[in-house]
Amino acid sequence: MQSVREEESSSIDQEPRSCGDNSVWAHVSPLLSAACSDLNEGELIHGDNFNLFAAMSALEIMDPKMDSGMVSTFYSIDEAIESGFAPVPISSDRTVDVQCIIDIMDHLLACEATWHMGHSLAQTVFSCIYVLRPERTSSHALLHSFCRVIRATCRALVSVVSDARTNEEEDLFTMTYGLPFNGDEDGKGLLLLNAVEETICRQLRACKATSSKRRVFEELEPLQTNPQLEEGFCKALLCRIRFRKHFLHALNCMRRPQGRGLELARKHIAYCIAELESVLSSVEFLSLETVENGKNEMEESTTGSGRHPIGFDPNLNKRLSAPTPPRAIKLLSWKKAIDYYVKLLHNLDQICAFKLEPDLDAVLQFVVQFQKSRPDLVARAHLQLLLVQDGKLYGRDTFLTICARSLALDVTKNHGLHLNEYILQLNQLMINLLKILCANTPWQRRKLGKILNDWSIFNVQMGITVGHMMQQVTTPRTPKNGDKSALILNHIYGWLEEQIHWVALRFLVLGFDLKLYSPSEYCMVYWYMYIILWKLAEKAHFRVLIIVHTEERKAKEEDYSRDMAREDRISLWVLLLKCQTSLAQGLTVMIAALRNEGMCSKSQGPFNTENEKFVQHFGLLQKASLPKYDAYESFSESTCHARLDYLPVYECFRDAQKMAKEIKVGYANDPDKLAEVVGLEQVAEHNIIAVNLLCQDRCLKVSFEFIHHPHFATAVVRRS
Amino acid sequence: MEQEEAERSTNIVASTSEGSDLDPIARVRKLLFRQILVGIKDGRFFLGNFHCIDKQGNILLQDTVEYRSIRRSSPSPTEQRCLGMILIPASCRTSCHVDCSIEEQLSLIQLKE
Numbered sequence: 151m152q153s154v155r156e157e158e159s160s161s162i163d164q165e166p167r168s169c170g171d172n173s174v175w176a177h178v179s180p181l182l183s184a185a186c187s188d189l190n191e192g193e194l195i196h197g198d199n200f201n202l203f204a205a206m207s208a209l210e211i212m213d214p215k216m217d218s219g220m221v222s223t224f225y226s227i228d229e230a231i232e233s234g235f236a237p238v239p240i241s242s243d244r245t246v247d248v249q250c251i252i253d254i255m256d257h258l259l260a261c262e263a264t265w266h267m268g269h270s271l272a273q274t275v276f277s278c279i280y281v282l283r284p285e286r287t288s289s290h291a292l293l294h295s296f297c298r299v300i301r302a303t304c305r306a307l308v309s310v311v312s313d314a315r316t317n318e319e320e321d322l323f324t325m326t327y328g329l330p331f332n333g334d335e336d337g338k339g340l341l342l343l344n345a346v347e348e349t350i351c352r353q354l355r356a357c358k359a360t361s362s363k364r365r366v367f368e369e370l371e372p373l374q375t376n377p378q379l380e381e382g383f384c385k386a387l388l389c390r391i392r393f394r395k396h397f398l399h400a401l402n403c404m405r406r407p408q409g410r411g412l413e414l415a416r417k418h419i420a421y422c423i424a425e426l427e428s429v430l431s432s433v434e435f436l437s438l439e440t441v442e443n444g445k446n447e448m449e450e451s452t453t454g455s456g457r458h459p460i461g462f463d464p465n466l467n468k469r470l471s472a473p474t475p476p477r478a479i480k481l482l483s484w485k486k487a488i489d490y491y492v493k494l495l496h497n498l499d500q501i502c503a504f505k506l507e508p509d510l511d512a513v514l515q516f517v518v519q520f521q522k523s524r525p526d527l528v529a530r531a532h533l534q535l536l537l538v539q540d541g542k543l544y545g546r547d548t549f550l551t552i553c554a555r556s557l558a559l560d561v562t563k564n565h566g567l568h569l570n571e572y573i574l575q576l577n578q579l580m581i582n583l584l585k586i587l588c589a590n591t592p593w594q595r596r597k598l599g600k601i602l603n604d605w606s607i608f609n610v611q612m613g614i615t616v617g618h619m620m621q622q623v624t625t626p627r628t629p630k631n632g633d634k635s636a637l638i639l640n641h642i643y644g645w646l647e648e649q650i651h652w653v654a655l656r657f658l659v660l661g662f663d664l665k666l667y668s669p670s671e672y673c674m675v676y677w678y679m680y681i682i683l684w685k686l687a688e689k690a691h692f693r694v695l696i697i698v699h700t701e702e703r704k705a706k707e708e709d710y711s712r713d714m715a716r717e718d719r720i721s722l723w724v725l726l727l728k729c730q731t732s733l734a735q736g737l738t739v740m741i742a743a744l745r746n747e748g749m750c751s752k753s754q755g756p757f758n759t760e761n762e763k764f765v766q767h768f769g770l771l772q773k774a775s776l777p778k779y780d781a782y783e784s785f786s787e788s789t790c791h792a793r794l795d796y797l798p799v800y801e802c803f804r805d806a807q808k809m810a811k812e813i814k815v816g817y818a819n820d821p822d823k824l825a826e827v828v829g830l831e832q833v834a835e836h837n838i839i840a841v842n843l844l845c846q847d848r849c850l851k852v853s854f855e856f857i858h859h860p861h862f863a864t865a866v867v868r869r870s
Numbered sequence: 871m872e873q874e875e876a877e878r879s880t881n882i883v884a885s886t887s888e889g890s891d892l893d894p895i896a897r898v899r900k901l902l903f904r905q906i907l908v909g910i911k912d913g914r915f916f917l918g919n920f921h922c923i924d925k926q927g928n929i930l931l932q933d934t935v936e937y938r939s940i941r942r943s944s945p946s947p948t949e950q951r952c953l954g955m956i957l958i959p960a961s962c963r964t965s966c967h968v969d970c971s972i973e974e975q976l977s978l979i980q981l982k983e
Contacts (some may be wrong), residue, residue, distance in 0.1 A: 175907060175967035182923060182966060186892035189925040196922040197902045205922065208930055208955040211910060212962045219951070221934050223913050387893060535891075738882045 152815045176275045205738035215477055218468040219445050227282060227466050236279035236461035239290050245374040247760070248383050250460050251293055252436060254280065254392045256484050258457035260298055260452040261376075262697050263487035265304075266494070266528055269479050270322045271465035275304055276329050279461045286332070292346050292387070298339030305331060306401045307528060308691050313497055314531035317754045323527060329467070340398060340443035382435040385453075396421040400498065400768075406541050408545040412502040412536075419499045426488055429454070450483050490526075497529035501536060510556050511720060513537065517587045518821055524707035527590075534588035549580040557641050558697040558713075564635055572612050574640065576646070579605060583653065595660040598653055599770040605650045607775035609643070642644035642695060654776050662861045665769070669854055670751045672863060673741040674764055676678035677785050680734035681777055694720050722816040729830055731807035733862050736802030738832070740865065741854070742789035742843060743796060749844070750852055803841070805836040829859035898923065901968055906931070908958050909965035914938045916958060920968075927960030 182239045224230040280287055280297050287294040309310035312324050353373045357380040366393055372380055400418035403411030436455040448456050476737040486739055539545030543552050550573050554561040567573055586597045619636040658679050661667050667675050701712045713855040744750040754760050764782045772781050817823040851870055852865035906920045908929060920930030934953045939946040
């Protein structure tokens with residue numbers, strides 16, 4: 151047997167498992183060939199557990215799109231390094247060295263932005279050998295410190311996104327398997343970078359000095375060998391270094407608990423934006439010596455100079471990023487990367503500027519407003535971590551306190567209430583809601599639809615318990631404090647209904663943002679919005695009454711100053727809801743009338759009935775008892791008799807118009823809200839005109855477009 | 871005797887002339903679910919459970935481990951990683967070995983006689 155083993159081991163260079171005493175590798179190729187030739191066309195040899203469908207998911211070896219182990223340029227990182235792929239220093243000519251380092255810095259920025267947009271670290275930032283093997287660059291202060299700060303930044307961001315657990319939606323971001331991710335927890339990278347920055351500053355000052363002063367600075371070695379390029383290179387390096395520094399500082403400040411570092415973070419963000427402007431303007435200097443390849447190439451380049459950077463190979467880590475297919479990814483161009491960072495910085499600044507008021511209305515409105523600019527994962531993760539920390543709002547206020555505050559109730563004396571099972575569950579629901587509201591729009595809408603049922607069930611359970619408690623409250627023997635708990639819970643129960651309707655409204659409205667409704671479905675969508683808005687406005691109005699009543703009582707009993715501003719704010723919001731209710735109602739009746747008179751498309755298609763479409767869109771709401779009655783039946787009944795010359799159409803839009811004028815005064819100091827109200831006003835005005843025109847001439851064509859407001863359509867009338 | 875055994879064990883070949891009582895297809899069927907080691911053109915090896923083969927000679931392996939060298943030149947250390955289910959096209963396959971015990975091999979040899 152000995153000779154067998156020797157013969158076989160020559161045909162396998164390295165055996166994965168050495169033949170023990172009891173096993174051999176038997177050569178079966180000829181047997182397989184013989185079996186194959188005996189098979190019929192299309193016949194397979196397989197076992198009982200074989201499933202063709204499952205077999206389709208097999209990775210095909212030697213297919214570049216599936217086989218991440220295929221050898222491309224280098225067999226390994228070590229081989230790449232040995233072949234001089236990433237030299238340190240990059241060049242013995244210090245001018246070339248500096249040029250190349252700037253290219254590396256620019257390319258890393260493009261890689262980082264690409265990573266943020268949804269690719270893996272292995273194929274982007276860690277495709278750089280200098281970042282993969284930081285110990286190699288320790289002799290080169292600039293490259294070394296820069297790479298360390300890059301890694302520290304990546305680590306900070308992965309930590310934020312992991313903690314926010316938004317990576318359920320965007321999984322590749324946090325994948326760091328097999329990458330040298332740790333180290334530099336001591337923050338030494340920033341210290342080293344500071345030292346490098348200091349040196350380059352002095353070099354810049356030296357080269358700007360007049361000839362008479364030159365003698366003083368002679369002992370300072372210049373950055374590179376060409377004196378005419380010294381200033382340009384120093385400036386180009388300084389703005390890049392400073393951007394990196396301030397960005398990491400901003401991230402560290404934003405991570406401080408309870409939002410303590412937000413003000414300082416804003417300062418760093420402002421520096422970052424300023425330095426990015428300098429980075430952009432350094433392009434002119436850097437691309438001077440590059441042969442112009444054409445405008446397109448420069449636009450697509452991942453560096454400011456237009457040259458290819460040294461030391462990057464995205465295939466090196468192919469095998470580490472196993473869940474991702476080994477396809478080459480397209481990196482963002484350098485200019486687009488800078489645009490991305492500018493947007494990110496503005497979003498982060500928006501978060502830092504938020505005044506951390508313990509006011510749930512303010513929080514919800516801020517999150518909704520923030521999401522309008524479609525912020526990316528990094529910004530949204532930061533917002534979520536700011537809002538929800540340690541199970542409290544801003545890590546500071548319990549949700550019981552927040553909820554009570556929105557009802558002008560004082561819960562400081564009711565310590566037991568914090569441990570009440572309903573309050574604990576409410577806490578969880580609120581935390582969950584805030585996290586969902588910080589997610590990306592499609593995921594957010596899906597989750598909002600799902601939690602409606604949870605909220606509804608909780609509402610019913612709480613209703614039963616509170617009902618019993620309130621019955622006991624009416625007996626004279628219950629203690630005063632007991633009264634208060636029951637009353638507070640009763641108010642919270644009412645508030646809960648308001649929140650459920652708020653969630654339902656958000657669910658419906660996001661459908662417009664995601665373009666989920668076809669024009670033939672607008673009628674039913676606006677009808678549903680109308681009934682939800684109506685209820686929401688009613689509940690919110692009721693809350694205002696509670697607040698006013700409570701505040702008036704407190705003001706009489708003790709020396710207490712009412713928070714009139716809060717009352718006015720909520721009242722204004724109620725008026726806004728009523729305005730939107732009227733608009734929704736008007737649109738429902740108008741579209742229904744047009745449909746009944748044959749002037750616009752019905753919602754019955756060749757595949758689904760109107761009822762089926764209704765259930766598809768609103769099934770989750772109906773399941774959560776929103777409304778409690780049969781929605782489709784109610785919808786059909788209320789819209790089947792609508793006619794264009796039916797008076798309520800005008801009334802709805804006129805009411806909306808009147809209310810909008812009143813609301814505009816209240817929001818005079820809030821440009822975002824003012825813009826929205828102006829939009830609502832215009833929708834109302836234009837729809838009144840449209841209805842008038844359509845009444846006079848039934849042959850006109852009408853379509854509904856979102857010209858003035860993203861959720862409320864304006865009827866556009868045309869001759870033909 | 872040893873030499874004879876040695877010759878037989880290097881090639882488990884279907885030889886109807888030798889009067890084997892099982893045809894090649896049946897013998898290959900017996901190899902299903904066994905560990906096989908497939909070598910391919912670029913020098914890598916794949917060790918997995920034999921799951922399926924078709925007329926063209928394309929092989930499906932399950933719970934596969936890939937072995938590759940870290941350097942172009944041999945000898946060099948190998949590294950391995952798990953892949954799951956893979957398809958090895960016949961065109962890139964260079965070798966194929968089955969892991970079997972000496973006793974099994976003997977019985978396999980007996981099969982073909």
